Amino acid sequence: MKACVSTSLRVLPALALMLYAACSGSRTEGSEATVSCYSYATPDDSIMLRLSQRGDAVEGELTYYLKEKDANRGTLEGTMHNDTLFAEYTFQSEGVTSVREIAFIRRGNALVEAFGEVEERDGKFVFIDRSLITPNENVILRQIDCGPE
Numbered sequence: 001m002k003a004c005v006s007t008s009l010r011v012l013p014a015l016a017l018m019l020y021a022a023c024s025g026s027r028t029e030g031s032e033a034t035v036s037c038y039s040y041a042t043p044d045d046s047i048m049l050r051l052s053q054r055g056d057a058v059e060g061e062l063t064y065y066l067k068e069k070d071a072n073r074g075t076l077e078g079t080m081h082n083d084t085l086f087a088e089y090t091f092q093s094e095g096v097t098s099v100r101e102i103a104f105i106r107r108g109n110a111l112v113e114a115f116g117e118v119e120e121r122d123g124k125f126v127f128i129d130r131s132l133i134t135p136n137e138n139v140i141l142r143q144i145d146c147g148p149e
Contacts (some may be wrong), residue, residue, distance in 0.1 A: 038111050038141035047092045049104075049111065049141055063091060063100070076102065080145050085111070086130060100125040103133050109143040112136065 027058040031119050041048040046068035051060040065074040070093045078087025083106040100118065104111040110148045116133035118125045127133060 012106075017142070033148055037144050037146040038139045039144045040113075041138055047113075047141060049092065050146060051085075053080065058085055058087060060087075062091070072098075081107075082113070083107075085131075086127075088124065098125075101127050103127070103130070104141070105135050111141045111143075113139040113141070121142070 031054065035050070035052050038047075038051070046065045048063045049060060050062075051058055058080055058118040059077045060075070062072075062076050063071065065071045072091040072093035074089055074091025076089045077085040078085055085102075085104045085106070086101055087102050089099065089102045089138070092098075101124070103114040105114050107128040112135040114133040114135045116127045116129065119128050120126075
């Protein structure tokens with residue numbers, strides 16, 4: 001009986017470790033996407049962002065309502081690079097479709113919009129040098145409940 005208990009005490013920690021490793025592994029490309037939503041709002045402006053992330057690949061919907069500017073609404077596709085999302089934002093404003101590169105820096109459960117000098121390439125506005133983007137600490141999108149789909 002003593003030998004059986006002794007063997008069980010050695011095997012149980014190993015089983016627990018294997019179970020923990022199996023359950024805590026990172027998601028693979030074939031796994032389900034993680035969906036998250038973010039919002040920025042002042043009395044005059046608002047930004048709504050819905051992201052779907054699978055691995056480093058990100059896609060989503062982004063809408064800007066900025067005072068004294070036309071609202072623009074569109075989709076984005078991009079990639080997370082460490083804590084920074086770089087994406088191509090295709091949007092409609094005043095009936096015209098435009099494409100520009102956008103960036104958001106993750107800060108805990110929030111995203112800070114970042115800006116940098118851009119140039120037009122192949123009909124799209126892109127950052128001249130991604131390493132020089134600057135976060136706008138006044139535009140912080142807080143994570144919110146996405147609500148029903």
